[in-house]
Amino acid sequence: MARENRGRFWDRGTGQIVSAALLLAVVLFFLPGVLVRGEPVCRPPDTGELPDGENAPASSAVPTGGRDKGKVVRLQTKEGPIVELNMADYLWGVVAAEMPASFEDEALAAQACAARTYTAVLQSSGKHPDADICGDSTCCQAYIERSAAEARWGLNAREYGEKIEQAVARTDGLGVLYEGKPIQALFFSSAPGKTVDAVEVWGNSVAYLKSVDSPEGDEVPNYRTQTALGSEEVRSLTLAAYPGADLSGDPAAWFGQASRNEGGTVISIPLGGVTLTGGQVRSLFSLRSATFTVTWDGSQFVFDVTGYGHGVGMSQYGANAMAKQGSSFRDILTWYYTGAEVGDLW
Numbered sequence: 001m002a003r004e005n006r007g008r009f010w011d012r013g014t015g016q017i018v019s020a021a022l023l024l025a026v027v028l029f030f031l032p033g034v035l036v037r038g039e040p041v042c043r044p045p046d047t048g049e050l051p052d053g054e055n056a057p058a059s060s061a062v063p064t065g066g067r068d069k070g071k072v073v074r075l076q077t078k079e080g081p082i083v084e085l086n087m088a089d090y091l092w093g094v095v096a097a098e099m100p101a102s103f104e105d106e107a108l109a110a111q112a113c114a115a116r117t118y119t120a121v122l123q124s125s126g127k128h129p130d131a132d133i134c135g136d137s138t139c140c141q142a143y144i145e146r147s148a149a150e151a152r153w154g155l156n157a158r159e160y161g162e163k164i165e166q167a168v169a170r171t172d173g174l175g176v177l178y179e180g181k182p183i184q185a186l187f188f189s190s191a192p193g194k195t196v197d198a199v200e201v202w203g204n205s206v207a208y209l210k211s212v213d214s215p216e217g218d219e220v221p222n223y224r225t226q227t228a229l230g231s232e233e234v235r236s237l238t239l240a241a242y243p244g245a246d247l248s249g250d251p252a253a254w255f256g257q258a259s260r261n262e263g264g265t266v267i268s269i270p271l272g273g274v275t276l277t278g279g280q281v282r283s284l285f286s287l288r289s290a291t292f293t294v295t296w297d298g299s300q301f302v303f304d305v306t307g308y309g310h311g312v313g314m315s316q317y318g319a320n321a322m323a324k325q326g327s328s329f330r331d332i333l334t335w336y337y338t339g340a341e342v343g344d345l346w
Contacts, residue, residue: 188309
């Protein structure tokens with residue numbers, strides 16, 4: 001009896017085990033499909049970190065609009081060869097070369113838009129016989145290859161590279177226009193409180209290149225500099241460029257009284273009886289700007305200089321200061337280019 005009861009118990013238990021096993025198999029068979037179609041039961045916060053605590057690599061791909069991609073730029077490189085680039089890649093190299101990548105996003109976008117406009121104007125100018133533009137900042141605008149820029153930036157290469165890509169992409173195809181036409185979008189490094197009217201530098205009045213207030217100051221590296229030159233150096237440099245100058249007698253009398261604009265930039269100054277513009281003196285003695293004072297200390301001429309660049313158009317450090325105050329790239333461009341607007345170039 002006990003054997004019979006034990007057998008029935010075993011048979012019943014075995015059946016239960018088999019049934020449970022079959023049910024488990026069915027559940028396991030269908031479970032992956034259920035989980036794939038639904039959200040995970042427990043999802044970690046989207047922190048950008050891998051499970052082992054390392055940061056997940058950020059994607060370096062930033063979408064760039066198709067308008068710049070469809071435009072070709074023939075670049076005369078400083079090394080000599082002419083290369084063809086699409087406008088987006090070319091502008092990346094210009095912004096990287098012309099403006100510190102640590103600047104605010106809106107300042108970088110303003111620089112991209114100004115550089116695109118400047119390029120568009122030069123493409124139809126015929127300035128270079130076999131190229132649209134060159135990579136020499138003293139002639140056209142600077143350009144740097146991506147590998148060289150990234151090497152210069154070191155550990156910041158990915159961050160800075162993506163910032164510039166975004167600046168180019170956000171302004172895709174946009175330019176600075178005056179009465180519907182692209183302008184000569186001149187720019188420079190830093191101003192002494194005001195930009196300079198084009199007529200004071202080159203003698204030609206341009207409606208959109210007027211003097212405006214610029215908010216940068218002593219936070220700019222080398223904002224105030226000093227250059228000292230001996231009398232013989234000043235004499236030789238001046239006579240080589242202006243043979244009619246009279247630099248005899250006491251050097252203290254060589255320079256006359258300067259005429260200045262409201263921002264303190266020299267409009268004109270006599271030197272040895274020849275009247276020069278501030279820009280001519282700047283070029284002659286390799287000064288950082290035409291905003292200077294000059295004194296003779298008994299043994300040398302001392303030039304105290306403020307700012308950097310020709311002073312006409314958009315100040316790059318001024319643009320960054322405006323961006324820090326909340327201005328958009330459109331605000332910046334329409335401030336520095338009087339009466340202009342931002343619109344489509346292509």
